[in-house]
Amino acid sequence: MSGQKRIALIAHDRKKDDLADWVEAHKAVLAGHVIICTATTGGRIMEKVPSLTVKTTKSGPLGGDQQIGGMIAEGDIDLLIFFTDPLSPHPHDVDVKALTRLATVYDVPMANSPATANLIVASGFLDQ
Numbered sequence: 678m679s680g681q682k683r684i685a686l687i688a689h690d691r692k693k694d695d696l697a698d699w700v701e702a703h704k705a706v707l708a709g710h711v712i713i714c715t716a717t718t719g720g721r722i723m724e725k726v727p728s729l730t731v732k733t734t735k736s737g738p739l740g741g742d743q744q745i746g747g748m749i750a751e752g753d754i755d756l757l758i759f760f761t762d763p764l765s766p767h768p769h770d771v772d773v774k775a776l777t778r779l780a781t782v783y784d785v786p787m788a789n790s791p792a793t794a795n796l797i798v799a800s801g802f803l804d805q
Protein backbone atom coordinates (compact mmCIF):
# COMPACT_ATOMS: atom_id res chain seq x y z
CA MET A 678 0.00 0.00 0.00
CA SER A 679 3.02 2.28 0.19
CA GLY A 680 4.28 4.62 -2.52
CA GLN A 681 3.27 7.86 -4.08
CA LYS A 682 -0.46 8.29 -4.57
CA ARG A 683 -2.44 10.58 -6.87
CA ILE A 684 -4.90 12.40 -4.63
CA ALA A 685 -7.80 14.53 -5.88
CA LEU A 686 -8.84 17.24 -3.40
CA ILE A 687 -12.09 19.11 -4.02
CA ALA A 688 -14.52 21.08 -1.88
CA HIS A 689 -17.78 22.86 -2.46
CA ASP A 690 -17.67 26.56 -1.62
CA ARG A 691 -18.98 26.31 1.95
CA LYS A 692 -16.60 23.43 2.66
CA LYS A 693 -13.43 24.99 1.26
CA ASP A 694 -12.31 26.34 4.64
CA ASP A 695 -12.79 22.88 6.18
CA LEU A 696 -10.72 21.29 3.42
CA ALA A 697 -7.97 23.92 3.62
CA ASP A 698 -7.80 23.35 7.38
CA TRP A 699 -7.71 19.59 6.84
CA VAL A 700 -4.88 19.91 4.31
CA GLU A 701 -2.94 22.18 6.67
CA ALA A 702 -3.32 19.61 9.45
CA HIS A 703 -2.15 16.78 7.20
CA LYS A 704 0.40 18.60 5.03
CA ALA A 705 3.25 16.38 6.17
CA VAL A 706 1.57 13.17 4.99
CA LEU A 707 0.25 14.82 1.81
CA ALA A 708 3.58 16.34 0.79
CA GLY A 709 5.01 13.22 -0.84
CA HIS A 710 2.01 12.65 -3.07
CA VAL A 711 0.65 14.14 -6.29
CA ILE A 712 -2.20 16.52 -5.49
CA ILE A 713 -4.81 17.40 -8.10
CA CYS A 714 -7.56 19.96 -7.35
CA THR A 715 -10.35 21.73 -9.13
CA ALA A 716 -9.33 25.32 -9.78
CA THR A 717 -10.89 27.27 -6.93
CA THR A 718 -10.24 24.59 -4.34
CA GLY A 719 -6.62 24.39 -5.48
CA GLY A 720 -6.21 28.15 -5.18
CA ARG A 721 -7.49 28.09 -1.61
CA ILE A 722 -5.22 25.20 -0.68
CA MET A 723 -2.15 26.89 -2.18
CA GLU A 724 -2.99 30.07 -0.22
CA LYS A 725 -3.31 28.14 3.01
CA VAL A 726 -0.42 25.72 2.46
CA PRO A 727 2.07 27.36 0.04
CA SER A 728 4.59 24.57 0.59
CA LEU A 729 2.32 22.03 -1.11
CA THR A 730 2.58 21.48 -4.86
CA VAL A 731 -0.88 21.36 -6.40
CA LYS A 732 -1.97 20.72 -9.98
CA THR A 733 -5.35 22.10 -11.02
CA THR A 734 -8.11 21.30 -13.46
CA LYS A 735 -10.87 23.68 -14.51
CA SER A 736 -13.26 24.85 -11.83
CA GLY A 737 -15.90 22.28 -10.90
CA PRO A 738 -18.87 24.04 -12.48
CA LEU A 739 -16.84 24.58 -15.68
CA GLY A 740 -15.96 20.91 -16.15
CA GLY A 741 -13.37 20.25 -13.45
CA ASP A 742 -15.40 17.55 -11.76
CA GLN A 743 -15.75 15.84 -15.13
CA GLN A 744 -12.00 16.13 -15.75
CA ILE A 745 -11.29 14.41 -12.46
CA GLY A 746 -13.95 11.81 -13.23
CA GLY A 747 -12.14 11.15 -16.51
CA MET A 748 -8.87 10.71 -14.64
CA ILE A 749 -10.55 8.17 -12.37
CA ALA A 750 -11.84 6.29 -15.43
CA GLU A 751 -8.28 6.24 -16.80
CA GLY A 752 -6.91 4.84 -13.54
CA ASP A 753 -5.04 8.05 -12.73
CA ILE A 754 -6.51 8.82 -9.28
CA ASP A 755 -5.85 6.71 -6.16
CA LEU A 756 -7.87 8.70 -3.62
CA LEU A 757 -10.70 11.23 -3.84
CA ILE A 758 -11.22 13.65 -0.98
CA PHE A 759 -14.29 15.67 -1.90
CA PHE A 760 -15.87 17.70 0.89
CA THR A 761 -19.39 18.07 -0.41
CA ASP A 762 -22.04 20.51 0.83
CA PRO A 763 -25.32 18.62 1.04
CA LEU A 764 -27.22 21.71 2.20
CA SER A 765 -26.74 23.92 -0.86
CA PRO A 766 -27.91 23.57 -4.46
CA HIS A 767 -25.23 23.31 -7.15
CA PRO A 768 -25.79 24.13 -10.81
CA HIS A 769 -23.43 21.33 -11.78
CA ASP A 770 -25.01 18.73 -9.52
CA VAL A 771 -25.07 16.18 -12.33
CA ASP A 772 -21.27 16.50 -12.62
CA VAL A 773 -20.87 16.03 -8.87
CA LYS A 774 -22.99 12.90 -9.03
CA ALA A 775 -21.06 11.60 -12.04
CA LEU A 776 -17.74 12.10 -10.23
CA THR A 777 -18.78 10.34 -7.05
CA ARG A 778 -20.41 7.61 -9.11
CA LEU A 779 -17.18 6.96 -11.01
CA ALA A 780 -15.21 6.80 -7.77
CA THR A 781 -17.57 4.03 -6.70
CA VAL A 782 -17.51 2.31 -10.11
CA TYR A 783 -13.70 2.14 -10.01
CA ASP A 784 -13.56 1.48 -6.26
CA VAL A 785 -11.41 4.52 -5.61
CA PRO A 786 -11.38 5.36 -1.87
CA MET A 787 -13.48 8.48 -1.35
CA ALA A 788 -14.04 10.75 1.64
CA ASN A 789 -16.81 13.33 1.59
CA SER A 790 -16.16 14.77 5.05
CA PRO A 791 -13.28 15.26 7.50
CA ALA A 792 -14.19 12.23 9.65
CA THR A 793 -13.75 9.80 6.78
CA ALA A 794 -10.70 11.62 5.46
CA ASN A 795 -9.13 11.27 8.90
CA LEU A 796 -9.85 7.55 8.92
CA ILE A 797 -8.13 7.17 5.54
CA VAL A 798 -5.04 8.94 6.85
CA ALA A 799 -5.14 6.81 10.02
CA SER A 800 -5.35 3.65 7.90
CA GLY A 801 -1.80 4.21 6.68
CA PHE A 802 -2.93 4.35 3.03
CA LEU A 803 -0.87 7.51 2.52
CA ASP A 804 2.22 6.36 4.42
CA GLN A 805 5.29 6.00 2.22
Ligand SMILES: O=C(CO)COP(=O)(O)O
Nearest residue numbers: 715716717718736737738
Ligand atom coordinates in the same frame (compact mmCIF):
# COMPACT_ATOMS: atom_id res chain seq x y z
O1 LIG B 1 -17.50 22.73 -7.75
C1 LIG B 1 -16.69 22.00 -7.27
C2 LIG B 1 -17.01 20.63 -6.95
O2 LIG B 1 -18.26 20.23 -7.44
C3 LIG B 1 -15.33 22.47 -6.96
O3 LIG B 1 -14.87 23.35 -7.94
P1 LIG B 1 -13.95 24.56 -7.52
O4 LIG B 1 -12.83 24.01 -6.69
O5 LIG B 1 -13.45 25.16 -8.77
O6 LIG B 1 -14.83 25.48 -6.71
